[in-house]
Amino acid sequence: MRKIRLSIAQKLIYSFGLLVLLSFGLLVFAHLVKLYHSNLRESELQAQTESMAYINPFARTMDETTTLLETLEACLLELKKNQFHNRENAITLLKEVLADNPELLGVYTLWEPNAFDGNDANNRNKNSYDDATGRFIPYVVRENESINVFAIENYDDKEKGMFYQLPKLTKSFTLLEPYIYEINGQSTWMTSLVLPLLDEQGRFLGIVGADISLDSLQKQIEKFHPLGGYATIVTTENRYLVNGRSASLINTPYQLWSTNDELEAMKGTSSRIAYTSDPSESGTVLRMFYPILIHNVLWHIETVIPKKKMLPNYYSSLWESILITSVALLFMAAAMAFLVRKIILVNIHKVVRATSAFAAGSGEQRLNIHTNDEFEFMALHFNNMLTQRKEAERVIEYQSTHDLLTGLPNRYAYHCYMDEQSTQNRHQDSHYALLFIDLDRFKMINDTLDHAMGDQLLKQMADRIVNAVGAAGRVFRFGGDEYIALLEDVPHLHLAAHTADAILKTISAPIQLKDRMFYITASIGISIQHEWTPAAADQLIKEADIAMYVAKKEHNTSKVYTASMNDVTKREQLLESSMLQALELGQFMLYYQPKVEVATGRIYGAEALIRWSHPELGMVSPLDFIPIAEKTGFIIPLGEWVLFTACQQMKEWERMGLPQLSVSVNMSMIQFQQKQIVHTIERILTEAGIRPEQLELEITESIFMDNAEHTLTILHELKQLGVKLSLDDFGTGYSSLSYLQNIPLHTLKLDKSFINGIVDDFKKQMIFKSVIVIAHNLNLNVVTEGVETQEELEIICGHQCDAIQGYIYSPPVPAERFAQLFIEHNKNG
Known part of the structure; x- marks a missing residue:
């Protein structure tokens, strides 16, 4: 008969289940559900009330601005009929309108050539609001505490001139999407309400428009926080006019964490509410959509409230229920203590001891647990992890001291070896030499070929250098195309020079890569030292590097370091650093x-x-x-x-x-x-x-x-x-x-x-x-x-x-x- 295997979770569930059912009754659950929906409805009503307090003034302001534009349209068309000082009268009218309407950033009118008074030729460069042709294009704008008049710019630009191009094309009211306009070199986010100026035959004469600064609208909407939420204004093209969360979202695409069909269903000509997910608020939010019809253009004001901020009363009641439940759980905990101690704690102590030893760096203590449950399964994986860790430590230790491409010891291995040798007694009459080997023109060859061929070349060069050095020393790779040959117990300089010649000879032999022959040479710097000290390791590298730098001038040669090379190297370094300048x-x-x-x-x-x-x-x-x-x-x-x-x-x-x-x-x-x-x-x-x-x-x-x-x-x-x-x-x-x-x-x-x-x-x-x-x-x-x-x-x-x-x-x-x-x-x- 097959033995039934129960997991720890199953054992706890069977013991715990009856007590959980007794603690969590249906009455508590039903009460919480009812309270939840009641609080949610109350919060919705309160949010709608607070939203209307913002929406109604905004809608009224937009209606008044539209009416104002229609009045301006009629006045300007009337002024067109007057042939005496009508430009000055128009400017005065625009200034008065702007002064009486502090919510506006600017007002403007732009007339087709000779369409206003037929007198463009006599107004060339005459006023600040006329262009070089005398065309009447005044822009009356509010700057700090003053009202100034400029000529409109960029109206012929396809993108920057949409405030002029769209009304001219459609001959109808236009409410522009958010855009940036430069006033005296300063960029400002704004939207514009624009009416076309038409004569009695319906011919296009120009435009009259009003600018509303989005900075002021943004500041207003940032102060509006219904139930701790925020509001946005969404344009016809589904872009943010302003956003109560951040001014950086102005003119960005409207985001609704639902499908496009749901978006279109919510945005209609009547108010709608919906609950949607919103990752930026970490959960569900209430969205309330309010249509704002401006002349013939439909915008929406959206109020967004995180659902969790709508249920303060519910959460307080929830905590009361949790408190009652906790009392029941205390009784259950007492009943479970004996079972937990008997079944679980013994194995937990084993796990703690083993993992503590593992954390301290020991990989020897293994888990011996045979309980036919998750503890046994965990012990098996823990023991496998110990084995893998030992293997990983071995690999890491190797990689820290060896170059992965060539398998040669690396720079770190060189310094470790020199530190080790410095602690041992060496013969006072024995010298050692360091050969700093740098491949000539490798970077150019590597850039010309693919890097896989460059890596293959480096590996073959490493093999050639190792064979040339033989038992006379050790070879290290310092990175790139640089190799180090360390010769020990060198009786005289001739041996180091002979080894360098052997390396140059073997490197310069032709090498074939993918059916192509290459000819590589190297430059070698040689440094000789007499004492094994930790400081000598860096001194060797420094001196050999300087000698190699000198050898680089001739290519395919070696040079022994002398003190005079320092001046040459400094001169060359000065030249190198000064070239660009x-x-x-x-x-x-x-x-x-x-x-x-x-x-x-x-x-x-x-x-x-x-x-x-x-x-x-x-x-x-x-x-x-x-x-x-x-x-x-x-x-x-x-x-x-x-x-x-x-x-x-x-x-x-x-x-x-x-x-x-x-x-x-x-x-x-x-x-x-x-x-x-x-x-x-x-x-x-x-x-x-x-x-x-x-x-x-x-x-x-x-x-x-x-x-x-x-x-x-x-x-x-x-x-x-x-x-x-x-x-x-x-x-x-x-x-x-x-x-x-x-x-x-x-x-x-x-x-x-x-x-x-x-x-x-x-x-x-x-x-x-x-x-x-x-x-x-x-x-x-x-x-x-x-x-x-x-x-x-x-x-x-x-x-x-x-x-x-x-x-x-x-x-x-x-x-x-x-x-x-x-x-x-x-x-x-």
Whole structure:
């Protein structure tokens, strides 16, 4: 036979049920129900009485205002017939009306051109209430204690001019929804009652209207609290005119916590009441709807009273009943005490002891309860929770000391390890080194790819660094693209340098991600310490970070920290923090170095070179601040400024009478990663008003290091736009002529390294000549940079080079000096 299992709740119900039935009799219940409905009806009547005390004066005011407008309409039409001083009479009439009706904010009339007295032309800008055409559009408004007259504004605006547009369209009375109107620069919530002015044939002549400030109506309705509730005025379009709860609800959509059908049923031409739910009042509310017919427009005044505020007498009676019931419950409690103690308290004590130990951090005390009820069920889950907590603590401890992406120990683990080592005795003659590893250009690659590929790259880099360090030390990930290698018991600096070289070598090996090859390099800063102390942990990081910052200038290298690096770092930090302000203050400037045709000796263009006139550091070389700009991303706005300034200067030279010149501008690899680079260049050309072929963009081979296919697409788009492209610094690094046929180039610029020592080196001359021949066969112009001596110039001229650039003609000079050079040189040439 199956054993019947009773829950604790069931056991208590069976014991408690008989006593509950005896305590709560039907007589008490019936009495409370009757009292509830009686109090509710009394409160409804009282609320209706209090509501009418507010509603009747409001309705009367609106009726009087409507009657006033009709009177004004008749008076203004009568004044129209009078051709002598009728504008002044109209203004006087409007002022008197406003002075006699303090509930109004303003009154106004607006007439069609020449519709009032046919004399608009003689009233142009004559009075404050006429516009520039002389049109009669006075607005008489109350400001503090005075009454002023202005010309109506924005009446032709589709939104702000609804007070004029609607009556003109409908030729009938209009009562506007709440709107904001500016009076002398101050915004005011108001509503307007407007009547059209029609002649005897029904033709539209203008409007006459009265403004009622919603601020005053809001203050009045906020003082009205029937039975502790509030009231609202709802317009025809179901928006709040005013709301007794908050002025911020003016002109917001009317909210009824019921269906739209119920809303339409309640809002009719007769008074209605209804009970609805309202989450803002945490329960049910009484809503009383009172229709207000203003001329031909129907508004409603709604009174909202929380139901709980309507039953004060009921609740006092309820408390009396609760008191009587409590006496009965005392008897039941005495009867239940023995049963509760016998059945429940023993197990509760077990639960309290176990949970207290759990709260104190102990996970060892388990619950052993076998009562075949909820206590046993709770004990089972409690024991499972202990097991899960132990597992969670293990996971949290691991996550607090390890990087989740790579599995390497993190910054916190590094400091814990250094603290631990500082408490142990170390050999006095043993050193340890910290290698601060930062991946070059990772942010740009990560932004170009999706972040999943960026994460995969970071994981592979972590594996490579761990393999390179091996048993010589520990590797940590500090976040982003930064890794730390801590080498212990380093006998001499060479071991740290050797390990850094091994890391650089393994990182620079090509990496394939989703069928694409990437070439990553790193910069490493090295710091050496001799003592294991807690303070040394931060000192190591600080010094290695400074050394890494210096290494970043060259990329794919390592630097050992020296004290002199602090000054370099401070200078670079000063430059980095000053860049944005320097651009805003105009500290950057462009210098121009002439480019000279070899065949004619004439200047045909220039290369724009940026300079920075720093107020503290003087003239700063671009070699110092361009790498910082590229690292921080500031190269984007700076490069755009260079492009725009160079294009503007070309246009300025044209205005000076110089022929159209070509100016070349250097482009960073980071600029080419921008999706809108072609659109940006096209926009700058249009704004500056120069032809695309006047602009030449100088690029380097580095732009093809990542996503060469995308870069070639951009270059072809620029070529199609008409912009010329030049390959700069050819001859440095691993330059190759084989890929030039795929790039839409116009010019090949040979680096100065091509002609260094060329005067006495026949092989260099032959290489120089061969490169020019191949470039010409590819239909490329050739420009040689860095020409300084006459001997170099003669050799260059003898090998059919198209143009040169160098100090032999001129260093980079300001724009004004370049214009003088151009005139002088080409005149002499």
